[in-house]
Amino acid sequence: MTYRVGHHSTSDDSSAYRSKKEVEDWKRKDNPLTRLRKYLEARGWWNDALEVEHKTAIRAAILKEFAAAEKQKKPPLSDLFTDVYDQLTPALREQEKELHDLIERYPEYYPTDDHAKSS
């Protein structure tokens, strides 16, 4: 069995549906994260300095990739229809053309500048 000690997400307050005591109890009781940390430290494979160094490095790397990803365009519209199957079916080809024609006819309702061009 597993137990989630954190909130479900940044927008979740899990105290709405479970007691804080329940969460604290699970954090202490037989917590595999704590056990592994103690094991690693006992073996001399991990320590506080390594922990800080690792956390700093990984945080910087994630933020860098995050910023780079945010600058990218959204995927091309053709991606809406690919990967449903290994190849486009006749129906999907027809529907992709219908969407393309619709965007051409009503560009004021379908801005596409924030998407990459289809190849």
Add this chain to the structure above:
Amino acid sequence: MKPFAVATSKLTPRMARVLPTLGRSAAVLQVRGYAAASGANPDGLRPGVAHSQLLRTTSQAALANPELAAVSNGETKRMNLYQSVNDALATALGTDETAVVFGEDVAFGGVFRCTVGLAEQFGKSRVFNTPLCEQGIAGFGIGLAAVGHTAVAEIQFADYIFPAFDQLVNEAAKYRYRSGGQFDCGGLTVRTPCSAVGHGGHYHSQSPESYFAHTPGLKVVVPRSPIQTKGLLLASIRDRNPVVFLEPKVLYRAAVEQVPVDDYELPLGKAEILKQGKDITIVGWGSQIYALENAIQMAEKRLPGISCELIDLRTILPWDVDTVVASVNKTGRLLVAHEAPLTAGFASEIISSITERCFLRLESPPQRVCGWDTPFPLVFERFYMPNMVRCYEGIRRAMQF
């Protein structure tokens, strides 16, 4: 964005299990607004539920509905759609001592707040949480109903009803038939939030009505507004057949009406004509009704002189063939729109039946405006949806054939 923003603040163990990134992606989407429209409407329209003229926002307008004649002397109260669900459930629990309400997280109010306060009001033995097991929820409900209870089950999202598909299709739907009418589970109603919400992605957006419409023995209902929801949900709960009740989640907070506080039902199996017209019949249900309302406004502006008839089907199974036939015999044209994928969607069934019955009256090919034959996409939602413009284009094609 508002409905889901609130809902995601109450993410639950169920959501934790199935969609570990939902809360995060929903938060990101609120900032970046993937699916949001921007700027002024090119046709000078005010689209969206917030501006709908179909919602009855005064007590007088609400009670003028002839279907509400039984409560026309009563009071109304301002409610959104989730509050009207709550009101219907409280009414069902208060008038039927065998009624119970259960599902994942319903005891603390549910992710969309539909059951808030009910456990406190009616007790934990009548309003209770279940394990995270949709097959179990449905099976438990079938058993309860079979021994005489009124069982109102909640599946947290329609996207997660499929583990219960076997129970609903093979057990609930066939219970009466296979026992030659000796037993049934007609006291079962399964409520579940469905359809697009702006940023739900593959697993919080689907509209599974046609899967269940292919199951003789089930009824399938999709309400469009708070007044409709209360009346149709009470009718579903009291109907002597198992009902799948699909609640368009985007409307939970967005759709607000003056809802009669008294106990009332609206008829199952009966469509409602929301707007009379002479040139084309337009059929939809649930949240799609508002896209169709806007498409009609666009059509009547861009194609001067035409008038469109709008029908809310309300019950998908058994559906009201007669109302649609009578309308198409008047207009000669038909468009059906839904968010579910085009192929084998319920629009296909409606158009087949109408073509059989009205063939010589049709002036142009009936139009289907539906989701594409893809999974429901996240980043492409606004290109997937049968929105106002696509529905308008369908009307134009039917009119200019």
